[in-house]
Amino acid sequence: MADPVLEVRGLTRRFGAFTAVSDLSFEIQSGEIFGFLGPNGAGKSTTIRMLCGILAPSAGEARALGRDLFTEADHLRAQMGYMSQKSSLLTDLTVAENLNFFGGLYGLEGAGLRSEVEFRLREMQVWEHRDLLVSALSTGERQRVALASATLHRPRILFLDEPTSGVDPLRRRLFWEAMDELVTEGMSILVTTHNLGEADQCDRLAFILGGKLMAYGRPRSLKEALGRQVIELRTERFRELQAAARRHPEVLAAELLGRSVRLSLPGSLEPKPLLNQLQLEGFVFEALPAEQPSLEDLFVDLVQRSRVA
Ligand SMILES: Nc1ncnc2c1ncn2[C@@H]1O[C@H](COP(=O)(O)OP(=O)(O)O)[C@@H](O)[C@H]1O
Ligand SMILES: [Mg+2]
Known part of the structure; x- marks a missing residue:
């Protein structure tokens, strides 16, 4: 160049x-x-x-x-x-x-x-x-x-x-x-x-x-540098699940996407215990494999990191 x-x-x-x-x-x-x-x-x-x-x-x-x-x-x-x-x-x-x-x-x-x-x-x-x-x-x-x-x-x-x-x-x-x-x-x-x-x-x-x-x-x-994972949870009770997920401190963001909840988690976190916990709270959902984060994820992440700092 x-x-x-x-x-x-x-x-x-x-x-x-x-x-x-x-x-x-x-x-x-x-x-x-x-x-x-x-x-x-x-x-x-x-x-x-x-x-x-x-x-x-x-x-x-x-x-x-x-x-x-x-x-x-x-x-x-x-x-x-x-x-x-x-x-x-x-x-x-x-x-x-x-x-x-x-x-x-x-x-x-x-x-x-x-x-x-x-x-x-x-x-x-x-x-x-x-x-x-x-x-x-x-x-x-x-x-x-x-x-x-x-x-x-x-x-x-x-x-x-x-x-x-x-x-x-x-x-x-x-x-x-x-x-x-x-x-x-x-x-x-x-x-x-x-x-x-x-x-x-x-x-x-x-x-x-x-x-x-x-x-x-x-x-x-x-x-790619975002260093976090996004998991989509498909469920009937998406609004309640969103609210419940947001009560967990390791959840960086929980956004609704159609009838799913998109969870943003730190890249290093093993997501199983969190998903088990949400099931124990009474939620039934299907967890879809993590996909490439969007710029929106990056944006939300940066804004949140700056609030923590
Ligand atoms: N002339 C000015 N005097 C005092 N504060 C200003 C002035 N111009 C901009 N700011 C402040 O600087 C910050 C950045 O403003 P700006 O550059 O317009 O942001 P953006 O274009 O990204 O929305 C804001 O908090 C704004 O209130
Ligand atoms: Mg401006």
Whole structure:
């Protein structure tokens, strides 16, 4: 793989006594979709805002495309695109007017601007809406217009902050197809999400929680490194069994899945005594072999470990 397009070392941001982002280090390789996953308040937006030059870091370093992100920001601006969590589109202008406006900020003009606007709007499948006011668009359409406007200047690195929040699964897929298209053009993307299905589609992921990096790697290897087992118990009385299982301290999580209870247990635990105990408590169930943990399991596990710590 080529050199990283973005290298972050020890990035930290404090607000008074509160540390929102704590000593984050990660790299984004050329041509990858890098997922930033974490619950609300984890520090995702704060990190992106520092990397886009909107917010000064309290500590840490970052290099992008071989330059220092914080001291040579002016040279990098034209190479970076940013779509903020709250859309920056002007809702009382039309789609085309918005793109012309943002294109102008990037220094595009005349025929070059016109052709770039048409190319992006067609690519994002919103060309037919070009004369509509942004306020008349659906959330999914608005987000694709915002993506078009963030990429008009053909940046090398694109930061997308929860670009698909509030979008239905079909439109979400459309958005991810558009992202794949941009990667094909040579962009590298950092995208934040708290949607685990989306996280699974990323080339690599960083999980953050309370401003700290909890796990980092390919979705597959993160799941394998989880070090825990998942057992599915099929039963008639799934709600009662869930409640009973949760009373056992060795049970990390007990979630309902259809008419089954998915038990997450430490990888080292011999599950027999626990299952026997649940049977003694009067439950009749069928225990199905452990399967590969999902990212959701990982997420629940990390959140729980952080509560214990
Ligand atoms: N300007 C600010 N002043 C004080 N606290 C802030 C500020 N911006 C963000 N925070 C806090 O930092 C934490 C991380 O926020 P944020 O980066 O927006 O999280 P995320 O995007 O992962 O939901 C939150 O607890 C938030 O309240
Ligand atoms: Mg955020």
